[in-house]
Amino acid sequence: MKFFLISLGCPKNLTNSEEFSARLLAHGHQLVFTPQEADTVIINTCGFISSAVKEGTAEIRHALELKRQGVIKRVAVTGCMVDRYREQMAKDFPEADTVFSIAAQDHVEDLIGQDGLFLESLANALYIPEYKMTLTATHTAYLKIADGCNYRCAYCTIPFIRGAYRSKPMEQIVQEARLLTQNGVKEISLIAQDTTSYGIDLYKKPSLTDLLKKLLKIRGLGRLRIMYAYPNLVTQELADLMAGEEQIFHYLDIPLQHIADPVLKNMNRQCDGKKIKDTLDMLKKTVPDISLRTNFIVGFPQETQKDFNELKKFVREYEFDNMGVFEYFREKGTPAYEMKQIPAAVKHQRARELEETQSRVIDKINKRLVGAEMEVIADGADFGRTYKDAPDIDGKVTFTKPVPPGCIFYGRVVAAQGYEREIEPLKIIKK
Structure with a gap:
């Protein structure tokens, strides 16, 4: 076939x-x-x-x-x-x-x-696949460390689709990462519905930092990128490890969804606005050059204008490097489906306003970026991404001169407009 x-x-x-x-x-x-x-x-x-x-x-x-x-x-x-x-x-x-x-x-x-x-029921455990290939570029790959979710956010269908949280055994993840590295992968993005809950089922406690320490021992390992972190499980231990290990990109994808306490409570998120801010402050203090990506939902049922104004202020103050804005989607089978809904026109307007707010944030970030030196990964000879950009999700950059595709190098930002940046290659770190 x-x-x-x-x-x-x-x-x-x-x-x-x-x-x-x-x-x-x-x-x-x-x-x-x-x-x-x-x-x-x-x-x-x-x-x-x-x-x-x-x-x-x-x-x-x-x-x-x-x-x-x-x-x-x-x-x-x-x-x-x-x-x-x-x-x-x-x-x-x-x-x-x-x-x-x-x-x-x-x-x-x-x-x-x-x-x-x-139709079959999901297995109670997650193991390394019997067969594996990559459908990404040869130098970058996703490595799923867990599947499913134990949270019950009021808007989300994932627990009904993907089942309860199931971690892949640590030694099998290391084996999979070792094979990827041997096959030329230089950037491994760790993914799950929530990477920071990794191991809570197998080892009875969140064990992401323990996993990272084992992965860092792999000979020839390129860079690790952490995706889908839940804010209340981002710890000082994780931040310290990121700060001390150059093989972990100083990047964290941490979907926050909102900052106003009434909305977070209605969403059934397991953290409040103070916890979110404390976590972000800790990350920025421990890893000063950390790049943060997040997502926000606007127009969630019962979100007031005051709640939304608080969200805009938060976005202005915390300056996320990459940010997704989503209008709330009413999904059957979720608790939020039964809540009092906000008119579509209001959701559209709030999404536009938040995107405009973020656009002004990016203008400020770009002024600081010009002249800065940072790690870059080449997706092609003349284009790629900085450490601030996850594959297929965040921005891309162009190069002033060609480099070997797939390499990791130091580069200097020479121009920046919106999410389009130009990089001058300086020194290749890993071919």
Whole structure:
């Protein structure tokens, strides 16, 4: 079978695509790069929010149209949409040949040629995949250290889709990271629904710093990047380790969602505004050059103008290097669905205002950036990212002269406008 893969959603979903695609390759199937070359189109969907469901629906319908035209023979659908809507998926897309849940991806080679709906329960444990490939550039990779979530944020569908929090055993993560390093990967991004809860199920306490210390012993390791940290579990110990180890990028993705206590309480977030500010102050004091990325939700039910003004002030004061702004999506099955909703026009306006606030913050950051020297990773000969930028999520930079693709080097910022920056390469650190 020749298959064309469409992987939607977050990096965590991409790691699932990498694992089941590798299984198919190991069993003699072939990955191709256009639908016209394929027998089967496989769509790994995201089902987190309504906009993701719309995107997945559009991709499924497009694939089914290709099937009706005779361009392809089969359509297979998997991922979060399947786990969220289950039997409804077969009813909504009766022409789809194979519809299978996330758990069923573990034996995709047995069912990809079968017709029907294949729903299985998620395993109670998470282990290193039997087969693994990367669908990213050869010098960078995502390494999933855990899956699922034990929090019950009022807006979120993830616990119902991905199940309870399950950590991958530490020695297996080290083994996977060692293999990635041996295969030329120089930037490993650690991912989970919440990386800072790592180990709470296996070792009865959050153990991210213990894991990092073991990973740092890998010979030839490039750089580690920490994604998806939960604010109330970002500790002084973690900050100290980041400050003392050059192999950990001074970057932290820490989704905060809001700062106003009434909104955080309605969201059922496990921290208040003071805890968030104390954590950020601690990080900036311990790691002065730390780059912080975050996300905020505006227009959450019962968010007042006062709450929103507090959020804007917070964004101005704390100057995040990268920031995502999302209007609240009302999702069935979540507690927030039943709360009193804010008009769409108000949500749109607040999103625009917060984005404008962040734009002015970036202008201030850019004035300080020009002339600064920092680590850069080359995604190509003349473009890449600074340590401040995660792959596929944050900004990109261009170079004044070419460097070997995939290398890590020191560079000087010579120009900065918005999220577009120009870097003068100075010294290669790791080819």
